[in-house]
Amino acid sequence: MQLVVYILVYPLLWLISRLPFKIIYFISDGVYVLLYHVIGYRKKVVRNNLALVFPEKSGEERLGIEKKFYKHFCDMFLEMIKTLGISDNQMKKRYVFTNVEVFQKLENEGKNIMIMMPHYASWEWVFSLNSMVKSKAYAIYQPIQNKYFDKLVRDIRSKYGTTLIKTYESRKIIADANKLNKLITVGIISDQSPMLQRARHWANFMGVFVPIHVGAEEICKSHKMIPVYLKVKKVGRGYYQASFKILAENPNEVANYKVSEAFMKETEKSIREAPEYYFWTHKRWKHKDKVPKDFQKDTSKAVNC
Template structure:
């Protein structure tokens, strides 16, 4: 069945990836109308998230953010497909960097980096950074159940020399790379909601107490990868700009969970600047009422 679905869908995706951007965004407009007005895809989740995070905003203001978000989400989905057929020159025009010298300076010192970013603006085209650096690029991702689509995603995201590694195999591979003295840059999206049973740390994100993923921080500390936040801004339709910020120079001496907190604070800044580009369909705050008593005491101690 997996192969049948893949055979039916792949030709359509390939065809879309060869279309010019004007046509791509025409299709995106149609998908938006269908998804938002007809299907209402995850509209309840989006509205609940926006009401939770922005209680001070009026219903009209949140509705405006909601519509802009759905338009952006459709654009980004089509842009991801377009990546299959985009050229190196084209993607470098559409995803630029304000301070690539930050990475170059770290590389010159032989320092490995952990590029931490949220589900914000465009995380797909961040992979084009590998065209501008010397480091071996790795991307940590969640494996897709359909093995054929999983391979397709691997192929798309490795187009610009990024090696995708699943969350399960990441620690072993990165440890080996570090021990071999390989110059590496690892990309990880760190704003997801972990399972409550596996949560090691709870903190405030957008003013709400939630469990936080600490895998990126642990890899940094275990392998001495310098954590770097990548702020991505959407300049206009189809054009993005990234800016790097080193969070800590020496992760091995940073107190536990401070790297995670620093990352989340930078993510909050991005969201507050332009909330329509955050991925509001995720149930990021679904565990807000499940804070264990142990963590409740710790949080009270920190606040006091």
Template sequence: MQLVVYILVYPLLWLISRLPFKVIYFISDGVYVLLYHIIGYRKKVVRNNLALVFPEKTKEERLLIEKKFFRHMCDIFLEMMKTMGMSKKEIQERFTVTNMKMLNDLEKKGINTMLMLPHYASWEWVLSLNLQIISKGYGIYQKVENKYFDKLVRDIRGKYNTELISTRESRKILEAARKSKDLMMVGIISDQSPMVGRAKYWTDFMGIVVPAHVGGEEICKTNNFVPVYLKVKKLKRGYYEGTFKILTENPREVPDYGITDAFLRETEKSIREAPEYYFWTHKRWKHKDKVPKEFQQEPAESSNA
């Protein structure tokens, strides 16, 4: 059955990947009308998330963010498909970096890095970074259930010199690579919501206490990788700009979960600057009512005398 689905869907993906960007965004506009105005895809989830994290904004302000987000989301998915047919030159023109020298300087010192990303703006075209570094590029990801699409995803990333490794195999592969003294840059999306039963740490994110994904921090400390936040801005349709920020140069000296908190603070700054580019369809705050006692915040003391 997996092969049948792949055979049916692949030609459509291939066709879209060969279309010019003007046509891509024309299609995106149509998909927006279909998903937002007709189907109402996850509109309730997005609306609830925005009301939860932006209570200070008016209903009209949140509605504007909501509509802008859905337009961006449609662009992102079409751009992901387009990646399959993009040349190395084209993707580098559309995803630029303001301070690439910062990462190159770390490489010259023989330092391995952990690139920590949120679901913000474009995380797909971050692949272009691998064309500008000497490090071996790895990306930690969740395997696609359909093995044929999983291979396709791996092949597309491989075109940009990235080797994908699943979350389950990441620790073993990275430890082996470190011992072989390979210079590495590892990318990981770190704003996911972990399963409650496996959550090690709960912390404030956009004003709400939620479980935090700590895998990136643990890998940094185990392998002595320098964690780097990549802030991505959407300049206009189809064009993005990234800026690196080193979270710490001494990961093993940072108190437990300090790297995770630093990453989340940077993510919050990005969200507040342009909230329409965060991935609001995720139920990121779904566990807000299950906070363990040891992580519950103390209520603020009354100022009344």
């Protein structure tokens, strides 16, 4: 059945990827009407999230953010498909790295790099960085259930040479690369809500006390990688600017969880600048009422991100 669905859908995706951007965004506008006004995809989740983290905003203001988010959400989905057919020149114009010299300096110093990203603006086109750097690039991702679409996503994201690795195999692959003294860059999206039973640290994110992921920080400390935040701004429809910010020059000299907290703080800054570009369909704050009792007692652990 998975193969049948793939065979039926793939030709349409391929065709869309060959269309000019004007037509792609025309299609996106139609998808927005269907997704938001007809289906109402995860509308309740989005509204609950916005009400939770923006209690100071009026209902009308939050509704404006909601609608802008769904339009961006549809744009980004179509942009991901367009990656199949986008030219190198188009990509360079539409996804600009404003300070790639920061990244290149770390490479020239022989440093391995961990790029930490949130679900914000666009993370699909960050893979174009590969054409400007010399390190071997990996991206940690969660596989899709349909193995055929999973392969398609891997093909799209590896267009510029990035190797996608599953979460459970990432630490071994990074360790093996280090043993061989390979210069590597690893990209990871770190703003999701961790599984409650695996949560090791809690912090205030957007004013709500929640567990946060610390895996990227642990990898950095174990393998002497430099954690770098990728800040992405949407400057126009289909146009983005990305900049690098080093979170810690020497992560092993930083107290535990401070790198993860710094990442969440930068993520919150991005969200507050333009909230419509965050991925509000995720249940990011679903564990807000499940704080461990021992954590509640020790208020010194409550860190504002």
